[in-house]
Amino acid sequence: MNAKTATASKQANSSHLPTNKAEFKAAIVRHLHSTLGTDENKANEHAWWKATCAAIQEHVLDGLRKTQKTHYMNDTRAVHYFSAEFLMGRLLSNNMQNFGVFEVARDALKELGVELSDIMEEEPDMALGNGGLGRLAACYIDSLATLNYPAIGYGLHYEHGLFRQEIQNGAQIERPDSWRDYGNPWEICRPESIQDISLYGYVETKYGENGRIQKEWHPGTIVKGVPWDIPVVGYNGSTVNVLRLWQSQASNYFNWDVFNAGGYVDAQSENVQAETISKVLYPNDETEAGKELRLIQQYFFCACSLKDIIRRYKRAHGDDWSRFTQQVVIQLNDTHPAIAIPELMRILVDRAELDWEKAWEICTNTFAYTNHTLLPEALEKWPARMIEKILPRHLEIIYEINHRFMKEVDKKWPGDNEVKAKLSIIEESNEKMVRMGHLSVVGSFAVNGVAELHSKLVKENLFPEFDALYPNKLTNVTNGITPRRWLKVCNPKLSKLVSDKVGADWPLHLSKLAGLEKFAEQKTFQKQFMQIKQANKQALADEIKSLTGIVVDTNAIFDIQIKRLHEYKRQHLNLLHIMALYRRLLENPDYDMHPRVFIFGAKAAPGYKLAKDIILAINKVADRINNDPRVNKKLKVVFMPNYRVSQAEKMIPAADVSEQISTAGKEASGTGNMKLALNGAVTIGTLDGANVEIAEEVGDDNIFIFGLTVDEVNSLKAKGYNPYDIYDNNTEIKAILDWLETDYFTPGEPGGLVSIKQSLLEGGDPYLVLADFEAYSNAQRAVDQAYRDKAKWAKMAILNTAKVGKFTSDRSIQDYVDRIWKLNTCKIS
Ligand code: GPK
Numbered sequence: 001m002n003a004k005t006a007t008a009s010k011q012a013n014s015s016h017l018p019t020n021k022a023e024f025k026a027a028i029v030r031h032l033h034s035t036l037g038t039d040e041n042k043a044n045e046h047a048w049w050k051a052t053c054a055a056i057q058e059h060v061l062d063g064l065r066k067t068q069k070t071h072y073m074n075d076t077r078a079v080h081y082f083s084a085e086f087l088m089g090r091l092l093s094n095n096m097q098n099f100g101v102f103e104v105a106r107d108a109l110k111e112l113g114v115e116l117s118d119i120m121e122e123e124p125d126m127a128l129g130n131g132g133l134g135r136l137a138a139c140y141i142d143s144l145a146t147l148n149y150p151a152i153g154y155g156l157h158y159e160h161g162l163f164r165q166e167i168q169n170g171a172q173i174e175r176p177d178s179w180r181d182y183g184n185p186w187e188i189c190r191p192e193s194i195q196d197i198s199l200y201g202y203v204e205t206k207y208g209e210n211g212r213i214q215k216e217w218h219p220g221t222i223v224k225g226v227p228w229d230i231p232v233v234g235y236n237g238s239t240v241n242v243l244r245l246w247q248s249q250a251s252n253y254f255n256w257d258v259f260n261a262g263g264y265v266d267a268q269s270e271n272v273q274a275e276t277i278s279k280v281l282y283p284n285d286e287t288e289a290g291k292e293l294r295l296i297q298q299y300f301f302c303a304c305s306l307k308d309i310i311r312r313y314k315r316a317h318g319d320d321w322s323r324f325t326q327q328v329v330i331q332l333n334d335t336h337p338a339i340a341i342p343e344l345m346r347i348l349v350d351r352a353e354l355d356w357e358k359a360w361e362i363c364t365n366t367f368a369y370t371n372h373t374l375l376p377e378a379l380e381k382w383p384a385r386m387i388e389k390i391l392p393r394h395l396e397i398i399y400e401i402n403h404r405f406m407k408e409v410d411k412k413w414p415g416d417n418e419v420k421a422k423l424s425i426i427e428e429s430n431e432k433m434v435r436m437g438h439l440s441v442v443g444s445f446a447v448n449g450v451a452e453l454h455s456k457l458v459k460e461n462l463f464p465e466f467d468a469l470y471p472n473k474l475t476n477v478t479n480g481i482t483p484r485r486w487l488k489v490c491n492p493k494l495s496k497l498v499s500d501k502v503g504a505d506w507p508l509h510l511s512k513l514a515g516l517e518k519f520a521e522q523k524t525f526q527k528q529f530m531q532i533k534q535a536n537k538q539a540l541a542d543e544i545k546s547l548t549g550i551v552v553d554t555n556a557i558f559d560i561q562i563k564r565l566h567e568y569k570r571q572h573l574n575l576l577h578i579m580a581l582y583r584r585l586l587e588n589p590d591y592d593m594h595p596r597v598f599i600f601g602a603k604a605a606p607g608y609k610l611a612k613d614i615i616l617a618i619n620k621v622a623d624r625i626n627n628d629p630r631v632n633k634k635l636k637v638v639f640m641p642n643y644r645v646s647q648a649e650k651m652i653p654a655a656d657v658s659e660q661i662s663t664a665g666k667e668a669s670g671t672g673n674m675k676l677a678l679n680g681a682v683t684i685g686t687l688d689g690a691n692v693e694i695a696e697e698v699g700d701d702n703i704f705i706f707g708l709t710v711d712e713v714n715s716l717k718a719k720g721y722n723p724y725d726i727y728d729n730n731t732e733i734k735a736i737l738d739w740l741e742t743d744y745f746t747p748g749e750p751g752g753l754v755s756i757k758q759s760l761l762e763g764g765d766p767y768l769v770l771a772d773f774e775a776y777s778n779a780q781r782a783v784d785q786a787y788r789d790k791a792k793w794a795k796m797a798i799l800n801t802a803k804v805g806k807f808t809s810d811r812s813i814q815d816y817v818d819r820i821w822k823l824n825t826c827k828i829s
Pocket residue numbers: 130131132133134136285286287334372373378450479667668669670671689
């Protein structure tokens with residue numbers, strides 16, 4: 001290339017990218033005109049938002065092109081993160097920050113008369129996930145791009161993400177989410193990479209040369225998988241990876257045979273069937289639904305993704321499979337994508353005609369599996385009959401995998417049928433079931449839990465024999481969160497203060513937050529830190545007012561519990577304690593407590609009756625308390641409707657207290673606990689999940705730990721736990737539970753909240769709410785005392801921010817890379 005063409009190509013590549021204020025103004029206006037067909041005078045906030053996204057997207061696409069070219073040229077090994085959920089939230093402010101153009105674009109907009117913070121509200125959350133598991137996937141692809149690792153996220157392009165929650169008369173109402181109704185400015189359709197996916201049908205057995213048995217699957221239906229790419233921009237870095245999401249489509253827009261025979265309507269309905277696959281995200285968190293459509297969703301995105309991976313591999317290596325496991329590692333985010341294991345076996349054995357042993361070796365060196373829960377109701381099992389109907393060949397393959405696995409088990413424990421029954425991939429119950437967890441362990445080379453305690457329980461309780469059979473396969477990778485979204489973007493004031501003290505590179509090196517420790521007792525720093533908290537609380541108070549009409553005092557302790565609604569997370573323990581405070585205040589108007597605002601955000605699975613009842617109860621109790629002038633100065637309760645990622649970004653910076661109160665042994669890790677601590681909230685929590693590691697990091701003086709430990713939970717259950725013993729002997733608990741049965745909180749409707757009392761008494765209190773109540777109440781008293789000492793509290797809050805650097809998702813990703821994925825970084829030129 002001579003100098004002239006080099007310059008020309010440089011210009012064509014990037015000189016048009018807006019970098020300074022004038023260029024951003026020009027780019028945004030240009031997109032208003034030529035992308036959106038409007039102008040500065042007519043444009044509403046939505047149009048401004050889209051034009052701004054389009055200007056940023058110029059950087060995104062430039063980075064994407066360079067990244068893909070570099071990865072291709074270097075034939076890099078990559079991780080393929082298979083997940084049924086990616087809870088991305090909004091992308092504009094993150095992408096702006098990651099390209100380092102946040103301030104300049106904001107100023108450009110200002111000169112155009114537009115407030116960036118206003119137009120950011122136009123962006124719908126990309127809520128293609130339920131909760132922690134989906135948000136973890138989003139944090140992980142952020143870190144992978146930031147650390148310059150070649151990676152692709154693979155998932156489903158749901159037309160409707162998690163439902164929008166409305167609260168009517170205190171009850172949750174579900175409304176459809178439509179995140180793409182007015183177009184999504186980030187995603188790129190890739191029709192050139194469409195895949196055909198087979199379903200249903202039957203298997204034909206054939207005999208090839210030298211007696212080799214050949215299986216051929218004759219599918220009943222074929223559906224199309226259309227890929228949509230969401231660029232994933234690394235921080236400060238040059239890497240822009242992709243999240244590739246598959247949308248289903250009928251393979252022929254019209255079934256012409258039916259159409260020509262006059263069946264126009266029938267032809268249409270065939271399309272609907274295929275398109276139903278990616279229509280909607282299942283809203284059940286930690287419950288296995290057992291629905292045919294859900295299994296089809298899982299298979300659909302796995303099959304599309306494997307074809308995509310293999311197409312890319314073959315482009316570089318042809319039919320030579322010997323390097324496949326050097327190039328490809330696939331991480332299974334829980335068992336939702338476990339069907340990818342028999343699918344890869346099918347491709348290798350039936351299509352590539354490899355020997356079973358060779359194929360199995362490839363398979364078991366490709367997959368790794370993350371377990372996210374020990375809850376029995378969340379461990380996926382599929383009826384063998386259902387798999388046989390949808391994926392007849394896959395069921396045969398699963399049986400063969402199990403047959404060979406049972407031989408291995410017999411070698412280790414000769415003649416032991418009990419251990420065989422326990423470990424078998426097939427559960428021989430009334431109805432034969434396929435245990436997807438067992439399939440995942442057998443078919444993977446690494447299995448990890450998501451926090452030290454959880455991984456220990458996975459080894460000791462969930463898969464002890466697997467650990468004996470495959471030493472070193474089971475391991476731990478403690479979860480993490482991206483400090484870009486969860487501090488830099490969501491808490492700009494604190495971010496600036498932190499940068500002033502420890503330098504601006506903490507988003508990439510979060511352990512640098514430790515540099516704040518030496519200021520923890522310094523008066524001026526405490527004042528700055530707490531003034532920021534106060535300002536964030538004011539912003540949240542304004543949000544609360546506008547969403548709920550409730551006025552809260554920002555001098556009160558902001559006590560926040562935000563997470564999916566589940567009995568094991570024990571929002572009802574929090575609620576019972578609020579009722580106790582209410583009662584104490586009514587009995588003694590001088591009851592000594594610092595004013596407190598309890599704030600909740602939670603969605604319940606639509607079919608989870610008790611979870612919805614708990615939401616109703618929180619709202620009913622809130623109504624009564626918030627309108628009772630006798631206690632109003634000291635106690636308020638807020639339920640924020642439609643909790644989601646963008647709402648979390650507003651709540652977390654404003655929290656004084658972080659509620660992490662699950663029954664010990666039930667919360668695998670938790671990640672909200674990390675986000676809140678990072679933003680200077682002090683945790684009140686049980687020794688569960690990552691709380692244990694947070695306590696290790698921040699030290700006992702800077703966290704309020706209470707309640708039964710895992711061992712104590714087990715021995716209490718072993719000895720026989722009877723909640724009535726507590727109810728009968730603790731007058732406060734008795735009074736509170738009986739209160740729920742009156743019409744005090746549900747005027748004219750006595751017993752409106754009785755289901756909670758019932759679950760805690762007749763229901764046996766499975767999550768030991770009553771057993772932990774007293775300890776929780778005492779810990780809350782300690783919180784109250786600590787908060788009154790302003791210097792002490794400021795120190796605690798600062799030390800929380802300072803000491804949680806461990807929980808950056810960059811560290812988690814580096815752990816995965818070192819222990820499991822074995823990737824090399826790839827700098828983008
Ligand atoms: C675990 F099994 C599941 C699930 O279906 N959904 C989900 O969000 C969560 N999780 C755990 O409950 C959390 O403790 C954990 O931090 C999170 O996954 C990420 O690992």
